[in-house]
Amino acid sequence: MRLKDRLSAIARDERVRYALFLLGCALIVLAPIVSPLPGPGGIVLFAIGASLALRNSHWAKKRYVAFKKRHPKYGEWADWSLRRASAKRRAEIARDQATESD
Numbered sequence: 001m002r003l004k005d006r007l008s009a010i011a012r013d014e015r016v017r018y019a020l021f022l023l024g025c026a027l028i029v030l031a032p033i034v035s036p037l038p039g040p041g042g043i044v045l046f047a048i049g050a051s052l053a054l055r056n057s058h059w060a061k062k063r064y065v066a067f068k069k070r071h072p073k074y075g076e077w078a079d080w081s082l083r084r085a086s087a088k089r090r091a092e093i094a095r096d097q098a099t100e101s102d
Contacts, residue, residue, distance in 0.1 A: 017056040024052030050078075
C-alpha cells in the first residue's frame with residue numbers, strides 16, 4: 001500500500017476529520033494574533049486553517065458557498081487563493097464560452 005493511499009484511508013476516519021477541522025479553526029483564530037509579527041505569518045496561518053476547515057467540514061463548506069453567493073468577487077479570489085478545482089473548472093468554462101462567442 002502506497003503512502004498516499006494510507007494517508008487517504010486515515011483521512012476518511014471521522015475522528016481525524018474532526019481533529020483536522022478543529023486544527024483549522026485554531027489556526028484561523030491564531031492568525032490575527034500572529035499577524036503583528038514581521039513577515040506574512042498571519043496570512044499563511046489563515047490560509048492553511050481555512051483550507052483544513054473547508055476540506056474537513058460540511059458545515060464550513062456550506063458557509064463558504066453562502067459567502068461566495070453573497071460576495072462573488074471575493075469568492076473568486078478565495079477560490080484562486082485556495083486553488084480549488086471548482087474555480088479552475090469555472091475559469092476554463094468561461095474561457096471556452098468567451099472563445100466560442102468571438
